[in-house]
Amino acid sequence: MSSFTGIVKEFRGVSIDRFDGPNLDSNLYLLSHCHADHMRGLDQPAFFERLRNANLKLLCHNVSAAFLKAMDNYKHLSPYVESLDTDVPYSYSVDLENSSYQITVTLLPAGHCPGSVMFVLESDAVCVLYTGDFRLEVTDCPRLKCLFSSQKEPLYLFDNVYVDTTFCSSASEIIPSRKECLDVIFNIASTWICSQKGLDLNIVHVENKTRYGYEFLMKALAKRFKCKVHVNQNQFDLYKFIPDIQDFLTVDASSTKIHFCKPFSAGSENLAIPCLHSLHVMPRVLKVIPTAMFFTIAPVAPSELVRAISGTKIRCCYSTHSSLSEVVDFLSHLKFKNVTPFVKPNSDTSIDAVKCLLLQKLSLRQSVQIASSSKTDNSQKIWSEKLSFKSSVKHLRLHRKSSESDENLVPSRKKSATALETENNFCSVPNSFMSRCLNSEKPDDSVPATEDLLKLLDEI
Numbered sequence: 001m002s003s004f005t006g007i008v009k010e011f012r013g014v015s016i017d018r019f020d021g022p023n024l025d026s027n028l029y030l031l032s033h034c035h036a037d038h039m040r041g042l043d044q045p046a047f048f049e050r051l052r053n054a055n056l057k058l059l060c061h062n063v064s065a066a067f068l069k070a071m072d073n074y075k076h077l078s079p080y081v082e083s084l085d086t087d088v089p090y091s092y093s094v095d096l097e098n099s100s101y102q103i104t105v106t107l108l109p110a111g112h113c114p115g116s117v118m119f120v121l122e123s124d125a126v127c128v129l130y131t132g133d134f135r136l137e138v139t140d141c142p143r144l145k146c147l148f149s150s151q152k153e154p155l156y157l158f159d160n161v162y163v164d165t166t167f168c169s170s171a172s173e174i175i176p177s178r179k180e181c182l183d184v185i186f187n188i189a190s191t192w193i194c195s196q197k198g199l200d201l202n203i204v205h206v207e208n209k210t211r212y213g214y215e216f217l218m219k220a221l222a223k224r225f226k227c228k229v230h231v232n233q234n235q236f237d238l239y240k241f242i243p244d245i246q247d248f249l250t251v252d253a254s255s256t257k258i259h260f261c262k263p264f265s266a267g268s269e270n271l272a273i274p275c276l277h278s279l280h281v282m283p284r285v286l287k288v289i290p291t292a293m294f295f296t297i298a299p300v301a302p303s304e305l306v307r308a309i310s311g312t313k314i315r316c317c318y319s320t321h322s323s324l325s326e327v328v329d330f331l332s333h334l335k336f337k338n339v340t341p342f343v344k345p346n347s348d349t350s351i352d353a354v355k356c357l358l359l360q361k362l363s364l365r366q367s368v369q370i371a372s373s374s375k376t377d378n379s380q381k382i383w384s385e386k387l388s389f390k391s392s393v394k395h396l397r398l399h400r401k402s403s404e405s406d407e408n409l410v411p412s413r414k415k416s417a418t419a420l421e422t423e424n425n426f427c428s429v430p431n432s433f434m435s436r437c438l439n440s441e442k443p444d445d446s447v448p449a450t451e452d453l454l455k456l457l458d459e460i
Helices: 021-025 045-054 062-070 075-080 178-194 215-225 233-238 293-297 324-332 351-373 386-402 413-423 431-439 450-457
Strands: 014-016 028-030 058-061 081-084 089-095 100-109 117-122 127-130 160-163 202-206 284-291 306-310 313-317 339-341
Touching: 021 045, 045 075, 058 062, 062 075, 062 081, 062 233, 075 081, 160 324, 178 202, 178 215, 178 284, 178 313, 202 215, 284 293, 293 313, 324 351, 339 351
Parallel strands: 014 028, 028 058, 058 081, 127 160, 160 339, 202 284, 284 313
Antiparallel strands: 089 100, 100 117, 117 127, 306 313
């Protein structure tokens, strides 16, 4: 759940993903995607009046604009919605009370759900990146062509990176890729459907609570089983301006064995499947619940991928947010002066603790890179490749055993902070905060010990 206030402190008069309170004084609004925790105040009369009276714009991706147009609570905003493409810089003037300034906005694909984007905001004086909710797997970051040169060098030095930290905890160090999770769901669905006997009707029903966000999974199942996916009429209408999605959906419940339908009336949530009354026979239903949160709070490793609730109901690991290791990998490819988390992974963790954890992970990653580069040509070290990273960690452990005090090979935490800040211009944060994070004798419980992390990296 995002805790971002909407205010971008580096850009006065600009608000992102929050449209109430102090944000009603802003003059340029941006929406990263259409999930409720990023749309607070968007449907309120006060926000509509602000747009209309000042003739302001709400910027979002084309797909998000199509969702807004299809939803009754938001379609009245359409005259003020400006739909944008990714990887194209757009210039706007932000008018303040006694002055104005120019800002360039560039959208980047975020991989969270259809229409989800990151924002690069630039002016003559400052540059920031806001990720919104995102899922980029390890090695994906350099593919963001607007952030990197053809030689994969970063094009920006960000003054601040506002980053999604939904799963930035030691319990979510590694979350399986979507492909790995899809393969498991495919196998489960195929086994269930093929076990049908006689006149039985075996159906797979994928349960999800969000209004949208699992279209990638829907499309993959439709393609794999060569059928359309059943949804109810309200769900179907949500995509009426997005034919690429609507084309693999159907409201005919009896025409397919793959269902994503949600309860549509009182009492239908208690049925074996919400569309039961539309079927001609009583089906055997396997309920599949795609979730990542369960696998980070329950006593089960995410690598197990599946946990049975009963014989006909299972949870499958499936995440639309980046894991801790993926966020660290993403940040490690960027140059920035400060990083600002905007999601607390759990209620017991503060935003400061999340920032501390990220900096420790970045520092450790940088320390391993420095240690290994003393033996290997720097041009061959690509730190987004898992095998290279694992090899370096093993190299580090081997030398730690023979010489625990070799400070040149294994930099101390304090030296890592120095290397991070001065030698590599990797990121720059207040010295007091970095020192508190890296040199505390007793780190926060949410931060795993170095040896624990080294063991965990063996699994990569």
